[in-house]
Amino acid sequence: MPSPEILLSYAYWIVLAPFLAGLLIILGGRKSKTLSMVLSVGAVTYGFAHSLAIFWALTQPGTHSGVIFDLEYFKCTQFTLAMGVLVDNLAAVMLLVVTAVSLLVQIYTHGYMREDPGYSRFYAYLSLFTGSMLGLVVATNLFQMFFFWELVGVCSYFLIGFWWYKNSAAEACLKAFVMNRIGDCGFLIGIIMLFAATKNWWLQTPVLSFLGSHGGPSLNQVIHTAYANHAVGYWGFTGLFGIAMVMLLGPIAKSAQFPLHSWLPDAMEGPTPISALIHAATMVAAGVYLVARAYPIWLAPDDIVASVGFQPGLLAVASVGCLTAFMAATIAMSQFDIKRVLAWSTVSQLGYMFVGLGAGSLTGGIFHLFNHAFFKAMLFLCSGAVIHGLHGEQDLRNMGGLGKVMKGTSWCFLIGCCSISGFPLFSGFFSKDDLIGSTWNSHALGPLWSHVFGFVLILTAGLTSFYMFRAYFMTFHGEYRGTAHPHNSSAVMVWPLIALAVPSVISGYLGFNPAAYDAAKFFAGAEGSAVANAFGSFVYFEHPRFEGIDPLCMAASLVAAFSGLGISYLVYATKTLDINTKIATSTNAFVKGVYNYSFNKWYWDDIYRGMYLSLLRIFSAVWSAIDQHIVDNIVNGVALFTSGTGQLLKYTENGQGQFYALVIFGWVAILTLGAYMMKP
Amino acid sequence: MADASDTPEDKEQKESVTTGFAEAPDAAPKLVAPDAVPEAPAAVPTAAAHSHDGHSHDSHGHDGHSHDSHDAHDTHAHDEHPAATDIIPEDSPQDKLLSCLSMCVLLAFVLLIGYWSQLPLAQVAAEHTPGAIEQH
Helix, strand or coil, X not given: CCCHHHHHHCCHHHHHHHHHHHHHHHHCHHHCHHHHHHHHHHHHHHHHHHHHHHHHHHCCCCCCCEEEEEEEEEECCCCEXXXXXXXXXXXXXXXXXXXXXXXHHHHHHHHHCCCCCCHHHHHHHXXXXXXXXXXXXXXXXXXXXXXXXXXXXXXXXXXXXXXXXCHHHHHHHHHHHHHHHHHHHHHHHHHHHHHHHHHHHCCCCECCECCCCCCCCCHHHHHHHHHHCCCCCCCHHHHHHHHXXXXXXXXXXXXXXXXXXXXXXXXXXXXXXXXXXXXHCCCHHHHHHHHHHCHHHHCCCHHHHHHHCCCHHHHHHHHHHHHHHHHHHHHHCCCCEHXXXXXXXXXXXXXXXXHHHHCCCHHHHHHHHXXXXXXXXXXXXXXXXXXXXXXXXXEHHHCCCHHHCCHHHHHHHHHHHHHHHCCCCCHHHHHHHHHHHHHHCCCCCHHHHHHHHHHHHHHXXXXXXXXXXXXXXXXXXXXXXXXXXCCCCCHHHHHHHHHHHHHHHHHHHHHCCHHHHCHHHHCCHHHHCCECCHHHHHHCCCCCCCECCCHHHHHHHHHHHHHHHHHHHHHHHCCCCCHHHHHHHCCCHHHHHHHHHHHCHHHHHHHHHHHHHHHHHHHHHHHHHHHHHHHHHHXXXXXXXXXXXXXXXXXXXXXXXXXXXXXXXXXXXXXXXXXXXXXX | CCXXXXXXXXXXXXXXXXXXXXXXXXXXXXXXXXXHCCCCHHHCCHHHHHHHCCCCHHHHCCCCCCHHHHHHHHHHHHCCCCCCCCCCCCCCHHHXXXXXXXXXXXXXXXXXXXXXXXXXXXXXXXXXXCCCCCCC
């Protein structure tokens, strides 16, 4: 076994390998399906193995984590740009998530896309996408992160529009691209403004470095030192708060948070494996990771917190997440496309992560990201197996009874439902409980908002349980309602599901410490039961995040989750509670309105379309006026001037030499007289 | 775009949608009980609902593998980008190898989480409280 230092020093190969694989496939590997698959799967297998080794290395005593190297590629007196590799515990966890999920998705892809003519092209895109995400994870500074951030966006554009000949896919990838560019604009402007506000602190060292390199300061040190010395130039706290809000647009768009959320459900037009990858480990995880990695940007100095009673930046993060979590859950309740139900659930769960980060539970947010990656990838791959087995059918109303045909898929989907709903013994229970408990007891949000957000999260837990089990019962329970002949998937598509089912159950125990459930501490409330767990201890090995157990929150979220399951069971399994018919036959405008509001996704697409068209009309009217009254007049004026001048001058062109001589004499006389008069 | 092979729904979408955003439905979707679909297919709001979503089953086929889609793809893509068209059978060595790889990943997960959970936990300092903000 190589030494920990050697394992860390070669970490850049985890990023390079998928890029090389993707390029090799594009350059020639696509001529052979097997070669394409071997290159792509081989690269990410290496990445996963190396990530495991890095994890082991970081647990060894004395191992130095942090910036492995930072290559300065642009240096001037004002600033230095660098690109390198940062491997600390947070990055190590993300490397594990990205490589593991990507590997299983790529294995599944072989079975799912085997008949597709674009098989090799898909593997090339997958490799580039994975490489881009890994590059983002190990970025040493904000500029490097932005570079890979954009690469992730470009690759997702190609993958969502993989079946570009379908109008819906072409539109979906365009929508994703445009909405992400809006966020990226905010991110880039925020980076530039942050650099402008703190440029004096980065002289001769790589700018905006997360952990510092070449003897320079870290982002955390710069911001806190600047606050401590009241030396943030003319920006002040308000300016830096504004920068944080502008920069937040990037994570909002990438992680599909309100108001830039609607691209993610439409991204379902891509092949299911890429839906799984986007929703689980790459792309949407990037936004959450950025907030966690650049956390100091959203933190206010102590005097501000003391005066207002909460963290303004974190409150904004949590507000966005809370609204998104609730909104997406209400929308998922009425959707009939199995992939879209899962897509809206992703939006909702990402909202949970944002609330966790906003509440100060940094480890809780990342822990939920870690667990969510496994069970959401599994749920998507299960939906892909169902769609594959039903020859393209995605409508839940045309499914049912598939548990008899697809036993393995059915069990895996059930595990995913239990996990995402936060049922005890499943991974989602531990991370969701951590998030809700931390939010309820958050000092960062203040007493009012912590309770409001905590209540909304508990309510959303109930909705989550309802819509996930609705999807499960409509798909796998009862009698088959479709016309296709369902068949089971091949082994190569089922084994990745089983492999993902394992962490969907057991990964949650990393957030579990039996001491937290000690009776005396349990009833002592959250403060008394604060203990470290395995996940928190690793991610912040020097400063562990304390995982408080709040029995009230835990009980409330469990009641909500079981209520959601119970209602779903009565409506869709036993059909003793016939809510759907009552809604369908209701003449009550409020009932219909509420249903339509959910079914039409809170009308956000219509609102955006209206806004887009309104802006287009205003823009069109303004430019029309400019064109008609300014541009046209300039053009017409030039023509008129030329024509008029020509009309006047034509009389001077009479062909008489005496006249020309007279003109020349006249001008000589005028100029001579002028020179004489100007003589000093 | 594949004009010749487009389904009517695709053509309709192509004519109406150019913004990249999903079109609003002409009318609010009908409300029906999901389980009533097979018995009363005429009452299912599929057309309104799915065209609103920018999604139609006819054009989806096998999650994009319909004959229409394939025809369009063949016409436009194959000639420009020659690629391997052979289909790897389900009982191929590649499939078996990948299945084995999945099992290895499963084993790796178990070992990873087992190893991780055995690591010593960090000590809790008295000044920290739940909800307090931890920084890097």
